[in-house]
Amino acid sequence: MFAYAASESSNQPNSNDLLHFPFYIKEPFTGDLAEIKQRKIIRALVTYGKSDFHLANGQPLGIQVELLNLYEKFLNKGIRRDVNKTKVKIIPVHFDQLIPALLEGRGDIAAAFLTATPERKKQLRFALGNAQDINEVLVSHKETQRPNSWRDMAGKKIYVMAGSSYAEHLAAINRLFKRNKLKAIKIIEGDSKLLSEDILELVNAGVVDYTIVDDYKAHLWAKLFTELRIDKHIRASEGQNLGWAVRQNNPKLQKNLQAFVDQQVKQGSLLGNTLLNRYFEHTAWVKRLANSEDRARFNLYAPFFKKYASEYAFDYLAIVAQGYQESGLDNSKVSHRGARGIMQLLPSTAKQMGYKDLSDPEQNIAAGIKYLDWLRTHYINQDDIDDSERMALIWAAYNAGPTKMKRMRRLAEEMGLDPNRWFGHVEIAAGRIIGSETVRYVSNVYKYYIAYTLASDIEQQTQQ
Structure with a gap:
């Protein structure tokens, strides 16, 4: 039912209209509801993730997408001609940027389930009731x-x-x-x-x-x-009563949003099993990294990861995390495509890197890390890329292939996004080009990396 930012004759979202970011991204705007309706654009800041907003095969999905779809219909009630309607435009940001971006005029609504804390109320007005008694x-x-x-x-x-x-x-x-x-x-x-x-x-x-x-x-x-x-x-x-937020100088917009929440959003139906569960059904599982088998593999192969990651100036835990995503650090694993071992490399790729025996864990890890360096050198080599974003882009290129990575970065730039940033930028273009596989891949590897880093920090502290 995702009739989001779509024409009157379609029940499917117009993804081209949804995520091409022209002037309304680049130019700050802080006007209230009347000026928003005059522009016929209302910008919703959302967090990009499994539940609030994501793209799958070019289609926008998520809890906030559905709520914003309903709000767009509410906002345009009684307006028959599509050309006269105010359209909701989604702008994905990290959670910690929701409020700063709103205050800077980069969006009109912070569309997330926010708690109206005293500190936030000093800067914002809230339309509460999206979720109640939390x-x-x-x-x-x-x-x-x-x-x-x-x-x-x-x-x-x-x-x-x-x-x-x-x-x-x-x-x-x-x-x-x-x-x-x-x-x-x-x-x-x-x-x-x-x-x-x-x-x-x-x-x-x-x-x-x-x-x-x-x-x-x-x-x-x-x-x-x-x-x-x-x-x-x-x-x-x-x-707590959770809801969306707007700037203090937008009282008319807040009043309109609150009327929408009061009339159409009911926690027991929309935010109960019928909506929320839909987005919590499919998620990547994190195995318990502390179990004995996983820990034994980590201890067995860590020296190889450290050796070759150091040679090519990578954080070895970032490569361990990728190996865990690829194979669970199981060197006996073979994919249906013939990719082998811990780093799930094709024999042809390993041969190009100068390695022949992927059944040897050391060669498998060495070949995988050399290939990561090759991707960095030839495709992710711009000087102004942040280190964490560079690693994420390399992971994505490893998973999707360098040709698709070039397409994703090119599309990101066309969409007004930063081609040098994966999170909240190139990952959105990836969702349109190849669906959710690479987005999930990088997300999982990054979480494993955080997990290994935290576990390493805890271990170091206990040894002191």
């Missing part, structure tokens, strides 16, 4: 010691999404701890590219012990991530 609860791995109350969390680490209300509410708890002479909770804000569902995957993997997340999201993901435990009696906040 509690922020502690989620932990089943094998961690179960806390009875917040006092049991004194001195413990809690890993939360960067820029979220969770960190703000934990800071308030720490102020209470200080007055009661308790050790402060160690609040660790995650990598800005990780959403709360990504952090839940890390908890499920046993790499992170504790996080805070909205209870509805915790319960939905717990259906998939069976190692999670929801400590619903330990709450960072209670009875």
Whole structure:
């Protein structure tokens, strides 16, 4: 039913109209509803991920896409001619950029389930009710010691999404701890590219012990991530009302959004099993990296990864993460296409890299890393690419092939996106060209990389 930014005669989204970013991306605009209707464009800032917004075979999918589709119809009620309608345009950003981008005039709505915290209310107006009576609860791995109350969390680490209300509410708890002479909770804000569902995957993997997340999201993901435990009696906040946000100087837009929420959005139907579950059915699983078999493989092959990653100036854990995604670090694995071993290389590719025996784990890893260097040298070689983005682009080229990578970067530039950034930019073009496979691939490798990095940090701390 994704009739999003489409013509009146179509029930399918017009993906060309949806993601070509002309003047309304490049020029800041902070006008209220009347000026928005005069422009006939309303820009919705969304987070790119499995649940809120993503592209599959060029089609926009996600919870916020459906809500924005409904809002576009609400906004244009009574307007018959398509040319006179105000169209919703999606602009994907990282979660920690939602509010800054809104304030800078790069969007008109922050279309995410945001908590109206006191700090946020100083800058924003909220249309609340997209999700009601939400509690922020502690989620932990089943094998961690179960806390009875917040006092049991004194001195413990809690890993939360960067820029979220969770960190703000934990800071308030720490102020209470200080007055009661308790050790402060160690609040660790995650990598800005990780959403709360990504952090839940890390908890499920046993790499992170504790996080805070909205209870509805915790319960939905717990259906998939069976190692999670929801400590619903330990709450960072209670009875929150979540919704979209606009700038303070847009009261008419806020009033219109609130009318839409009040009339058409009901938590029990739209945000219950009928909508949310649709986007939580398919997700990449994170195996528990701490289990003995995986750990044994890591210990066995780590010296090879370190040796050749160092030779070509790569972070060896980034390559281990890719090997884990490719094969689970299982050198006996052979794909239906004939790709072999830990790095899942074709014999022809390995031969070009100067290696013949892919059944030898050292040669397999060496050939894979040399091929990654070849991709970097010939295709991802611009000086102004950030290191983390460069690695993501190389991973994508490894998965999709260098020719498709050139197409993806070219399309990203045509769409007004940055061809030198994967996350929130080239990955969107990738979704249009080849669907979700490469997007999921890079996302998984990046999460494995974060997981291995966290596990390595924890191990180093215990050895000190």
